[in-house]
Amino acid sequence: MRVPTLLARAALAEARSDHEGVVAALTPLTDPLLAEAVSEPGYWPWVEPLVSALVGLGRLAEASDLLTETEERVGARGGPPSAVARLARARGRLEAARGNGNLAAAREAFETALEQLAGTPLRVERAHTLFAFGQVLRRAGKRGDADPLLTAARDGYAAIGARACVERCERELRAGGVRGGRSVPEGARAERAPTDLTPQERAVADLVAQGRSNREAADVLFLSTKTVQYHLTRIYAKLGVRSRTELAAQWDPDD
Numbered sequence: 001m002r003v004p005t006l007l008a009r010a011a012l013a014e015a016r017s018d019h020e021g022v023v024a025a026l027t028p029l030t031d032p033l034l035a036e037a038v039s040e041p042g043y044w045p046w047v048e049p050l051v052s053a054l055v056g057l058g059r060l061a062e063a064s065d066l067l068t069e070t071e072e073r074v075g076a077r078g079g080p081p082s083a084v085a086r087l088a089r090a091r092g093r094l095e096a097a098r099g100n101g102n103l104a105a106a107r108e109a110f111e112t113a114l115e116q117l118a119g120t121p122l123r124v125e126r127a128h129t130l131f132a133f134g135q136v137l138r139r140a141g142k143r144g145d146a147d148p149l150l151t152a153a154r155d156g157y158a159a160i161g162a163r164a165c166v167e168r169c170e171r172e173l174r175a176g177g178v179r180g181g182r183s184v185p186e187g188a189r190a191e192r193a194p195t196d197l198t199p200q201e202r203a204v205a206d207l208v209a210q211g212r213s214n215r216e217a218a219d220v221l222f223l224s225t226k227t228v229q230y231h232l233t234r235i236y237a238k239l240g241v242r243s244r245t246e247l248a249a250q251w252d253p254d255d
Helices: 002-015 019-030 032-038 047-056 060-077 081-097 100-117 123-139 143-159 163-175 199-209 214-221 225-239 244-250
Strands: none
Touching: 002 019, 002 032, 002 047, 019 032, 019 047, 047 060, 047 081, 060 081, 081 100, 081 123, 100 123, 123 143, 123 163, 143 163, 163 199, 163 214, 199 214, 199 225, 199 244, 214 225, 225 244
16 A cells, blocks of 8 residues: 555645655655566556656656656557556656757657547546646747647636636636636726736735645746745735735635
């Protein structure tokens, strides 16, 4: 039961955008003593979240070594489409983290993942892939390409009731300039013009209102903590609040 327990801990940390928590949970699975038990392609899906967390922490060399080794093993054994898709998704994140010069390689990896999932009933994996692909493109400044992917991911998550994932898609869309949630009646926005926030300020406000620290919000949005603090200062001024507690009390993410 050790392996599913560690996977559950990693899943919880991943939902919180806690890269260090994911790494702490899954690093024991790299122990040579467990290698035979966890190496079967597609059976224990731990490599992709660990690689993604390492990428999120900037530990690209470690991520590359683990991913390349696993890709070679899956290629030799012939892994199922789900395993190939997860590794391709991790490859897309890794290539994107290496810089815009590798964006074409990242696109190719994500497209491979979607091809592997085509025609399968793996709706969650498809939504995860669409989200990761859209997130990478949005952060590379390719908003026109990113928005349809993020919207499709949001709709896929909504169809299965994955509310936390829907909210994550909404944050990415807002950060890219797309407003999610309920439509606003005509005239209501004009009445609240002094409190209107930019898409990125809304994304920061969402996270802070949920109780996230500045560092946690920065990790989720791929910003510096100084940038988050700058946005928070402007948010307080626009909304007329003086603390995180007041922000949380009045914040409505759908407004």
